[in-house]
Amino acid sequence: MSQVTRRTRVRRLADSVWPGRAVDGYANLIAARLRKLAAAESTGMLPVSGRGDGAIFFRRGQVVYAESSRTPSPDKRTVGLAALGLVPEDDAREAAVGAPTAGAQLLPLPSLRQLTSMLALTEPTIDAITELLSNESRYAKFRQSDLPPVAQMGPIPVEMALAEVERRRQVLRQLAPIVAADTPVVRDAARESPSFQVSAPQWALLIRVGDGTTPRALAMSLGQSVFGTMIEIYRLLALGLLAVPGHLSALGGGLDGPGGGRRPGAVMSFMRAVANAGGGDERGSDA
Amino acid sequence: MILPEADELLAPVMAIDGFRLGCLIDGSTGMVLASLGSQNGPASPTAAAGAADVINVLNLLNGRLATGEHLEDVMVTFSDSFFMVRPVRRDQRPPILLLVIMDRQRTNLAMAHRSIRDFCASFTS
Numbered sequence: 170m171s172q173v174t175r176r177t178r179v180r181r182l183a184d185s186v187w188p189g190r191a192v193d194g195y196a197n198l199i200a201a202r203l204r205k206l207a208a209a210e211s212t213g214m215l216p217v218s219g220r221g222d223g224a225i226f227f228r229r230g231q232v233v234y235a236e237s238s239r240t241p242s243p244d245k246r247t248v249g250l251a252a253l254g255l256v257p258e259d260d261a262r263e264a265a266v267g268a269p270t271a272g273a274q275l276l277p278l279p280s281l282r283q284l285t286s287m288l289a290l291t292e293p294t295i296d297a298i299t300e301l302l303s304n305e306s307r308y309a310k311f312r313q314s315d316l317p318p319v320a321q322m323g324p325i326p327v328e329m330a331l332a333e334v335e336r337r338r339q340v341l342r343q344l345a346p347i348v349a350a351d352t353p354v355v356r357d358a359a360r361e362s363p364s365f366q367v368s369a370p371q372w373a374l375l376i377r378v379g380d381g382t383t384p385r386a387l388a389m390s391l392g393q394s395v396f397g398t399m400i401e402i403y404r405l406l407a408l409g410l411l412a413v414p415g416h417l418s419a420l421g422g423g424l425d426g427p428g429g430g431r432r433p434g435a436v437m438s439f440m441r442a443v444a445n446a447g448g449g450d451e452r453g454s455d456a
Numbered sequence: 457m458i459l460p461e462a463d464e465l466l467a468p469v470m471a472i473d474g475f476r477l478g479c480l481i482d483g484s485t486g487m488v489l490a491s492l493g494s495q496n497g498p499a500s501p502t503a504a505a506g507a508a509d510v511i512n513v514l515n516l517l518n519g520r521l522a523t524g525e526h527l528e529d530v531m532v533t534f535s536d537s538f539f540m541v542r543p544v545r546r547d548q549r550p551p552i553l554l555l556v557i558m559d560r561q562r563t564n565l566a567m568a569h570r571s572i573r574d575f576c577a578s579f580t581s
Contacts, residue, residue, distance in 0.1 A: 281544060281552070281579050287459055288482060288489065288550065295458065295487070323459055333458055333487060336501075340486070364522040368515075370484070370549060397484045397550070404512070408519050439486035439505035439512075447501070 199301070199308050200331055206230065206311060207327035213313035219306030223297055226316065231324035234290075237297040239385065241392045243290050290322035296394040299334045299341075332446070337396050339442035344403055347437075348413055350385040350395050354378060354402060357412040365408055371401055375410060403437055462490035465579070469554070472571050474562030476537065479504045483511055483543065483551035498537075498557055507541045507555040531569070536560050540569065544576045554579075 199217065203225065206215065210230035217223050223237035236242050341349075348354065356378050367375065374387055388398035405411040466478040470492060477493035479500050486508040491500040507530075514527055529542035538558045543551055556572055 281548070284459070284462055284465065284480070284489070284552070285548070285550070287462065288552075291458055292482070292485070292487075292550075325458060329458060336487075336505075337485075366519045366522040366524065368551075369547070394485070400484060400486075404516065404519075407516055439508045440502060442486075443501050443505040 199306060202308055202311075203232075203327050203331065211311065211313070212316075213311055214316070215311050216309040217301040217306050218309070219301070219303055221300060223301045225298060225301065228316075228324060231326055232294065232298070232330050233322055233324050235294045235297040235301065237300040240296045240300050240395050241293060241389055243293045287323055291325070292394045292397065294322070294325070295330065295333055295337070296396050298330055299337045299396060302331075302334055335446040336439075336442050339445045340437060340439065341396070341399070342445075343437045343442065344399060348384065348399065348402055348406060350388075350399060351383050353381045353383055353414055354406070354411045355381045355414055357409055365410060367405070367408070367410070371405055371410075374398070374401055374405065378411060381414065400437075407436070458487055459489045463492050466490060466492040468575050468578075469556055469572065472556065472558060472568050473564065474538075474559035474568075475556070476559055477503060477555070477557040479507070479553075479555040480544070481508055481553040481555060483508055483553045485550075489552070493557075503539075503557060504555055507539070507553060511541060511543075511553055529569075529572070531565070533560070538563055538565060538568065540572055542572055542576055544579050 202215065206227055207230040212228050212230075213226070215225045215227070217225065217237075221237050221239035223235065223239075225232060226234040356375065370393075373391060377387055377390065384398045384402045385395050387393075387402070388395040391398070402411060406413070462480065466480065469475060469478045475494070476497045477500060478491070479488055480490040481488055481504045486505055488500055488504045491504070493500060510530055510532075511527065514530065518525065518527060526546055527543065529540060532539040532541075537560050540554075540556045540558070542554050544554050545552075554572065554576060556568070558568055
């Protein structure tokens with residue numbers, strides 16, 4: 170049995186791709202590759218390499234899992250929907266032995282707990298695909314023999330996954346002038362904040378920021394999605410509880426105090442992201 | 457909607473008179489988890505994104521006011537429709553929002569409000 174870890178194997182596979190093909194807009198080629206795999210109803214793994222390494226797993230042409238070295242993997246407690254009793258017993262047994270299933274039909278969900286369990290598997294996958302579909306990424310040969318490391322999650326049609334990734338990239342473009350995943354953020358100690366109300370996840374971020382860290386580092390340490398962490402960091406910037414060194418109070422100062430910081434051109438809007446993602450041709454949009 | 461298997465969860469809110477669209481949204485990322493609606497109804501991605509924006513702004517307002525309160529729901533009245541957005545459960549992580557759009561001419565707002573509140577209350581583990 171091979172002692173090489175799956176992530177190392179992915180890196181080796183992706184390194185075999187012609188380096189000259191890693192050009193701007195390559196994410197569009199990866200998206201095109203994903204569409205071809207969907208059309209062929211493929212089952213297996215597509216290794217992707219670039220700023221980070223990762224892989225996208227398919228089952229019968231649908232995305233069932235993805236991971237990237239630059240985004241957190243699903244919580245170790247998450248062991249797939251099979252363990253939650255959300256897939257028929259036969260499918261769960263097949264998934265456990267690593268064989269492709271014919272249907273993998275999901276049962277109706279009866280509770281919020283199970284919905285959040287599904288989300289706990291889906292969010293890291295979408296987060297990873299968002300990271301993997303960057304300009305600097307390139308893919309390697311599709312490996313039909315490789316199967317998802319988790320038992321099973323709800324299969325996601327490729328077009329649906331790509332649409333969500335494009336929406337997220339539009340949100341990240343809005344945030345780019347303010348904060349990026351690797352931008353250091355600090356607590357805004359200079360700001361007088363007599364009273365603020367934050368949610369538990371925001372508090373968890375605040376107490377970990379300290380003298381400076383990045384949204385990605387926070388996401389990795391908390392095991393949360395990088396994208397979701399970016400949104401919460403943006404909210405804390407908007408509340409004036411965090412700042413980006415170099416332009417302190419990037420959001421709050423512009424609203425509250427003269428000369429406290431620059432005012433962003435526009436605030437982050439999910440609706441604008443949807444409009445921008447849908448307004449252009451999804452297949453031809455820049456990466 | 458990224459979890460199409462979860463669409464069935466929304467079946468109870470379809471019973472509301474004048475129902476047009478129901479969505480479950482991950483409030484932390486704005487991602488549409490499930491959606492159920494009538495044909496020719498509102499576009500769920502846009503409606504869900506708008507609902508997530510509204511909740512985001514109200515949470516920022518609440519954060520700044522720091523009254524110790526929490527958001528229960530939001531009702532918006534348009535000329536032809538009602539929008540209602542409600543976190544399905546307080547302190548749920550990630551926060552999951554329910555958006556329901558209803559026909560104003562056919563909906564009893566008080567009854568709809570009660571139905572949505574009861575749905576969220578029952579929609580727990």
